[in-house]
Each structure stands twice: as structure tokens, then as C-alpha cells.
Amino acid sequence: MSEVGARRLEPAAIGGVMSREVANFRTFWKATTFSSVLEPIVYLLAFGLGLGATVVDEIDGLPYVEFVGTGMVATAVIFSSALPAMFGTFVKHRFQNTYDAILAAPVDVEELVTAEMLWIGLRAGFYGCFPLLVSMAFGLDPEPGMLLVPLFCFTTALGFAAFGIAVAATVGKIDQFNYVTTLVITPLFLVAGTFFPIDGLPEGLQVAANANPLYHLVELVRHAAFGFEATDLIRFTVLVAFAAVMWRIAVRRMEERLID
């Protein structure tokens, strides 16, 4: 038996849990990739070309298709992080008893949650870039700053993965996710500046949007494509802080749920 230290967050434990996720992902990656590629194309066709060609020509000096294309990154991130985390965690805990098996091995809840977050973050960081790639096919010019987009997506996805895990550890029934998607996730992605700029919203909503991590992700992605601003470091710090706070909440909620 190899050494198992008493220290927190052992890479071997986190790697072991992630290897389980990878093994499972190999069985369904085609469907996930298919929807991740097709969805932004559909949205870009509907909003970018449809709305852009008939109602809105430009926003803030950007062609509408490029405005939406860069904003769609945030939508891809939240839908490939929060939702898989919510449903995946709930199913693994309640229906598959997967966590009972993992926690019978030398892995603790903090390592388990961290591994789940990292895996979802990596996936969402990857899939979050697809709308940008699709936008390039619609005319968006590649820029060196865009190389940072996977990092922005990964960081944001960590926070939303932790959010999803915490929600899954809190609800009693899977149906209750409907409240979360309707009351939290949908407003977050609608008021993120994805489809329209938030400066047209009432002042209260503009203030609220600044507390929305997705809004900061949208801004960072747009600035990566069209030129960074001095405030972007603050925006990235907000995303890091969001991920850190949600991580601790998720660990706490899962400990309460998994340890009797």
C-alpha cells in the first residue's frame, strides 16, 4: 500500500476521482460534443443572423453576430457547468451511490468536491470556446487575447460547478432543480450582456448585473476579442472569488449531506 498522507487535497485522491469522471465521459462524449458544437451554431443563426439581419445591425460598434458570438461563450459555460454539476451530483449521490463507494476509499469530501469541480471546469473551459470558434466561421477575427478565453471559462465554470454541487446537496428532490433553473440560472444568463448590452437595463438591474459572474465573463471574452481594458483584472478577480466562495459552500453542503 502506498503512502496516504493526512494532508488536505492530495493530488492522488483528486486525480483518482477525476479518472473516474474521464472513464465515464468516454462513454458519452460524442453526445456532449455534438450539442456543444451545434447549440452555438443554432443560436448564432437565430440571433446573430436572424435578429442581426432584420432588427439589430450593430451594438457598441460591433456587428451583432460578433456581439452575440462572444457573449454566447458565457451561456455555453453556465450550461456545461451548473447543470451537469446539479444533475450529475444528485444522480451520483441519490441514485447510483457513487459517492459512498468513493468515500469508502482514502478520499475525503473536500477532495471529492474539488475533483468534480476541476473536471467540470476543464470540460466547460473546453466547450465554452466552441461559440467563439463558430463565430470565427461567421466572420470574427482571431486575436491573441482569445488564448485567455479557456482560462476565463475554466475559472467561471469552477464557480458554477460548485454552485451546482451545492444545490444538489441542498434540494430534497430532483424536481426542485426547476426552481433553481427558472429563478437563478435563466436570469443569470439573460442578464449577462449576452444578447443585449446591460447599459440599456434599468439602473437596479445594471447594479445587479455587476454581481453576476457571467456578466464579467462576457465582458472578459469580448475584451479578449476586441481589446482588453484596465478593469479586466478586477473582473477576473471577481470570477476567482466567486469560484473560491462557491467551492467552500459546496464542500460544506456536501459534508453535511454525505457524512452522517
Next chain:
Amino acid sequence: MSAISLSGVVKRFGKITAVDHLDLEVEPGICLGLLGPNGAGKSTTMRLLTGQAIADEGAIRVLEHTLPADAKRARADMGVVPQLDNLDVDVTVEENLAVFARLYRVPDVHAAVERALALARLTGRRTDAVDELSGGMRRRLLLARGLVHQPRMVLLDEPTVGLDPQIRTQLWTLIDDLRTGGATILMSTHYIEEAERLADEVALMAAGRVIARGRPAALIAEHAGRETAEIYGPPDRLAEARGLAEAQGLRVRPAGPAIAVVGAERAVDGAVPDDAVRRAASLEDVFVLLTGEEAE
């Protein structure tokens, strides 16, 4: 030093006390059967030993580790075979094993997987997804997964619950091999036959406590004597036979459609009718007498 030591352990779930001042010592290298009816506290005891439940009172030591503080290290040295099948069904047999070899920090994952496949007799099915396996194969895989790191101690939580007799026998053979190999085994079960066949010692649990403990033969001799007589017939006759036996201080328990007079070798003056079916006293007699529950 004991492989497992629980001293005055209490675990409550709200108003329910699942484990009630439990004292239990398990010596290294033995197979202890934790026998008891549903709700006796067996599964909670198992979870306390893995740190998946935290005791409200008392002290727990497992393989020289103090729980819950050192639960992670303790888990590295033990294997757990759960009551419920929690394999990854879409993933192949060998990937299921490899994931747990990594979780247990096994240095040579490939060798560990090969060994576990051989143990479970699933080498030929290694690339099949788990949901293509039969129930018996899945149970063997579950056992092999818990042993992939060659642990010093194994917790078997109702290892054959819900399985048909043929598969149960297959599992018993694997567990017996494990016992012969020198591992310490704590096996919870509510199957009497399983405890009799596999356990060096049996601890009988009820209401969160151990109410009797010893080698099966010694427990039988102490609590049930040598012989049990089963009496069949209509209710009136059973009531009459019960009265006669109890008048002589014999203990009587229900046995499905019959009654069983325990310690029947001490019966005199026709307290046990001539047509009663006499058999050697069993652990089942002890179980029912002490817990008041029907055995399975």
C-alpha cells in the same frame, strides 16, 4: 492490539439511537460475523468504521488509527464491499477496477487490475461494460473492487443480500478464500447460514448493541443447548405444546408454521411429543431467542 476497537460508541439520528453504547473488539486475522435483524445498527457500525458516519459518543480505533480524525488513513488499509451495487455501469470491468486502484494509490495499477480480474474470475469479460454482466458477476466485481489494493482488513456489508443461492455460494467461496489468506474480516449479515459458514466468531446485534458474542458452536451451546424440537399442528395443539414446554422451563420460539422447543434434550414427561422433528440446535435458534425476530 485489536484490528477494530469500538468503546461506548453511540450514534443517533434525531430521536433514533442507531448504535447504543456499542463495545466491540475484533482481533486481527479473524472473520467476525455481525449478525442482527434489520435496524440492529450493523450498517451504521460499518459507516462509523469508514468515517462516513461520526459517532456522537465513544471511541473508535481501526488498524491503529483513531477515528474520525485519521479515517482517511484507516480507509487506505481497509477494503469495503457495500450492500448496494454502486459500480459504474457504463464503464468497462477493468476501468471500474483501475479507478479504485488509483483511489487506493496502488503503485502498479495494471498488476492490481489483473489480480482483481482473476479473483473475480472476470478476466474474459474485462472489456465489457458492467451493465452487460449478470448479477453474480457484478457482485464478484464489487468484491474484487474492494480488494484491489490487497487490504489488511475488509468490511463486508451484507455481501450476499438479495442474491440467489447459487450466486451466494460463489461469493462465499471468495470470502472463505479471503479469510484463509489471513485478512481481518468484519461481515454484517442477517443470513444465519452465512454467519455460520464463514465467521470464526459471531456478534449478535440488536437495538444498536452486541447482545451476545462467541464462536457459533459456543453461542449455540450457551443459549440453545443441544437439540431443538419443531412441533407442527393446528393452533390449539401448538398452544398446548408450548404450555407444556414452558412449564418445564424450556424456551419456545415461533418457527414459521411450527413452534420450536429449544433445549429439547432436557424435556421430560412428554413435553415434546413423539412426532416432533428433532434436530441439532442452530444459530438460528440463538438469533430468534435473543432478538425476538424471525431469521432469514
